[in-house]
Amino acid sequence: MSTQEFAFTPYPDLPKSHYLNVAYGLKSWLFTTDHKRIGILYLLSITFFFALGGLYATAIRLELLTPAGDMVQPDTYNRLFTMHGILMVFFFLVPSIPAVLGNFLLPLMIGAKDVAFPRLNLASWYMYMFGAGFTMYALFMGGVDTGWTFYTPFSSTYSNSYVAAVAVGIFINGFSSIFTGINFMVTIHRMRAPGMTWSRLPLFVWSHYATSLIMVLGTPVLAITIVLLAMERVFKLGFFDPALGGDPVLFQHLFWFYSHPAVYIMILPSMGVISEIIAAFSRKPIFGYKFVAFASMGIAILGFLVWGHHLFVSSQSLYAGLIFSILSMLVAVPSAVKVFNWTATLYKGSIEYSTPMFYALGFIGLFTIGGLTGLMLATIGIDVHVHDTYFVVAHFHYIMVGGALMGYLGGLHYWWPKITGRMYPGFWSHLSALIIFLGFNLTFFPQFVLGYLGMPRRYHSYPEEFQILHILSTAGASILAVGYIIPLVYFIWSLKYGEVAGDNPWDAVGLEWQTTSPPSLHNFDEIPVVDFEPYDYVEHEPVERPYRYSRSEA
């Protein structure tokens, strides 16, 4: 099935005035304080860094095609995977959904004219670009070879690469995260439209609240850690220097205190997107709304108590390891609550296989695999066996790519008609969703096997018996790349040639669908009053519009 089958009643044209045509020119973008335009600025920048990170991934996969390290030097290979990790984590995944979709949709969803601090919002984008500038400088000078985790004392003392420049870049980029987090929390607390109570907030908003909590509490800890690292490297202040009695493992503790919750910065917004999509295309209220909402908060809070599972083999005491192991497993509870509630929502729903739904269903499957292997890794015995192997690599790619990225793409497809006012081609979007799903599994499933057989991560050569699995993985990565290029093409194509979508092409509920597509500069002609429950798909009667896509006509 494809969106082409849907019967659109003719819609005259895009609304006369919307946020995209109120002003033109570079200045109107670079000095904008409109949350929607800032979302677009972020969309363009993170797409660039995703492509760049993807190029590094391509180089990695090409090198691993053969057992011998024949394409690049070992040192170059170290730089390849490090830059891949840094770009993808700090400059794509962390800002992806919050800064693009969250920025665009949060005020719309709660019926506000903008976020609470529009100028701070713009500043956050500049901080992002400024940090990215430092990182690009380091990248052009030859990159960093420490791994994205910057473990001391290698990063502070021995590495001959541009650690300090990247550290400064990540430190500055952290401000963009913090600003976004503060902005979202204040917006959700103070800017809700009349009647938009906490129990009526869309789950997308709830998950962004939880995400913001992590951004505000976690990012500054990374910031100080990076500052200490940079001071140790530049001024020779030995915070983690064993020669003075300092402890390099302390760096790991501080680093993972942010960087484990950072995984939830990536996955929580994605879960919010999935909740919206599942409800909209099952035509049912989400099952157990409050449980899903509080599960987000639960994940955010528990996420701060599990960092030690990255240090099972880093001289952490066995008892500490035991506690971190148990706490890590507890994260599975709210995660499973979400997965079960999504499936319960699907149950007996009138499911519509739209493109966003493809991504949502893909997310549920891939996230479940990623989550369950996470449980295996939280078990100390197994972790000691597969620590620093491709098993870990496969696990976190199932969460970060299979989870976070699928959610991001699903959200982009779901709200694209709202963002641009136009629809993308149904056939190609369905095709690319399938290609991404297949390519992803082909890339990363063999890596579970590789890791279990003992292939360590971060090596550029390997024994010959692993080659077949590496070839499968590289083949999958090629398919995945095709899957990513197709949306890029048809999204750009749709800007000019896409069918005009209308205000509510999915016939979905939620305030963001009650304004025009694209929304006007101030989002709503008048501040809406909310008198319906969230995901009111049974009783809710959408406002009658002449151009509204009606399901019954399909």
Add this chain to the structure above:
Amino acid sequence: MSNTSPWNDLIGTPDQKHEEGIVVSDSHAEATHQPGLAHHFESYEQQKESSFLGMWLFLVQEVMFFGGIFCCYVIYRSLYGEAFAAASRELNVFIGALNTTVLLFSSFTMVVAVNAAKQGNRKWIVYGLLLTILFGGIFLGVKYFEYSAKWEHNLVPGPNFEWHGDDVGRPVEIFYCLYFGMTGMHALHMVVGIGIMLWMLRPAWRGKWTPENHNFVEGFGLYWHFVDIVWIFLFPFLYLIGLAT
């Protein structure tokens, strides 16, 4: 009321409640008629609550930031208590106490500025800010002399570090790493704060901040007090731990 001295007000005069929460209509055009009310807020009340919540969240973020380095301090001090005490005795308690006093005074003058803003007394906002800048400057000046004394005594960590006190091992140097890291980070916050206050002087003098809308001054006051409080922890942690033993 706007011409009375804010000093009286510090003790507490009853009538401080200003008209807030003026509800305006949804229309953007009308909203722009409200001086100092941003277009996306419905009322001064909402704007004020938002800006304070934002400021407090920013301070939470700051607590976590300093928390990271305090965490290092706690761990290393619990490991190397003796070395830390010996190293701490090299610091000048009198100068530390002097700086603490100076900083407390700067917090007081900040309160003067905030109270003046509440009353719309622009003259005293400027005086308050100038005094705060002065005290902040004195603090940083004293810090400069402290740092240069450390430099002369080879107590700056790195290749030139030399320790002539009791033989308590190399962790002495870690104490000085933390000393410079913590006080440096604190001083950086003060420099930023002084920079913002210098910027604030002009709009303050021109009467930008009114009793209805002085959120910026009050929010900045919170920031300044926070930086002060960080020092309240740094002073005993760095200067006083050697006295007990």
